């Protein structure tokens with residue numbers, strides 16, 4: 001009697017497993033997002049720079065204009081998110097260049113750059129700041145998101161998908177600096193943590209900056225995303241924050 | 253001339269068959285009574301409309317990126333899967349309302365199913381699961397004593413229409429995922445892990461941002477952490 005029960009249970013497990021693999025397999029092999037999922041799933045260890053940069057080393061900012069090419073991102077007021085992030089990236093880059101800050105961008109045109117490639121570029125740059133730029137019609141002001149990986153000690157070899165864990169503490173500090181600068185510029189800021197494929201693989205202080213329309217308390221829009229004045233205000237505040245971040249002695 | 257013994261035999265058989273006829277009639281009557289009385293009795297199944305109970309729902313707000321616990325009176329079925337679907341349906345109905353703080357079209361019908369599985373064997377697979385983190389799930393049998401069951405994994409199957417209609421953005425997508433996780437955990441405390449499917453398939457993101465390939469811990473949904 002017992003063994004019959006056991007074998008039924010075992011069969012149930014096998015079936016559940018088969019079902020899960022079938023679902024996982026079919027999800028992976030269908031559609032254009034499937035290819036990306038495979039690319040993301042490739043486990044690749046990251047050689048993490050053991051300690052944050054010492055003072056005196058060159059200050060590099062990575063600007064990652066999210067989406068592009070096959071992935072247009074969200075539809076914003078009259079334009080695609082990919083075009084918006086590219087425009088914000090250009091704005092921010094010229095402000096930073098004017099302040100003598102070296103900028104590395106992950107894309108310069110409406111091209112497809114997968115998340116693995118973006119993280120590779122960011123990690124290769126050995127940057128002190130990595131900003132992933134997004135735009136949305138939801139919410140208001142600026143949303144600052146940091147990876148929700150639990151902070152970890154820097155390791156010589158870190159797993160690809162969670163490489164950001166060693167940098168989360170610094171990323172939170174960077175979000176704090178961005179927050180104060182944006183508040184000072186009179187913008188509303190929402191801080192949060194989330195799972196960010198791409199950013200989760202970056203070995204630098206990394207924050208996803210998502211710009212939303214500016215809204216009055218009654219949710220009425222007071223500045224749209226395509227408003228050049230609003231874009232400039234956000235970019236100036238971010239640039240000011242990065243100048244301040246450059247001045248701060250990096251705490252290990 | 254009929255012999256006497258044949259007459260006697262005939263009378264005996266006649267009486268016997270009459271007696272059997274009466275007995276049969278009585279049995280039939282008794283069976284009929286039993287049938288009628290069983291029809292009168294209360295139904296063995298619970299009524300379709302469950303009584304309203306308080307349920308905690310985590311409602312998102314786009315303006316400040318918050319999740320706020322709200323207690324709603326809801327008719328909740330006893331079956332855990334149906335119960336989960338009922339609370340999540342209420343959550344998505346709130347989001348589909350005209351003046352929602354976190355507007356998402358779709359409503360209750362956007363939750364196709366909620367499956368519950370034991371999560372005991374999933375510990376090693378809770379990481380970011382592009383590789384389909386579920387290792388060896390065991391379908392929890394409905395007959396098992398609920399007190400003896402361990403943590404559970406909920407698999408929320410969303411409709412394709414819901415994902416297609418969901419606004420795009422890190423904040424809005426994260427809030428939807430977090431509020432679903434938080435609400436599930438509040439209603440079914442044994443649910444500690446949540447995974448998502450869209451039309452029964454694994455999908456990379458909800459609407460371009462929130463990662464749907466990983467297993468979410470229900471406790472992650474608790475109040476949004478700020479930086480510093």
Ligand SMILES: [Zn+2]
Nearest residue numbers: 066073134135
């Ligand atoms: Zn985006």
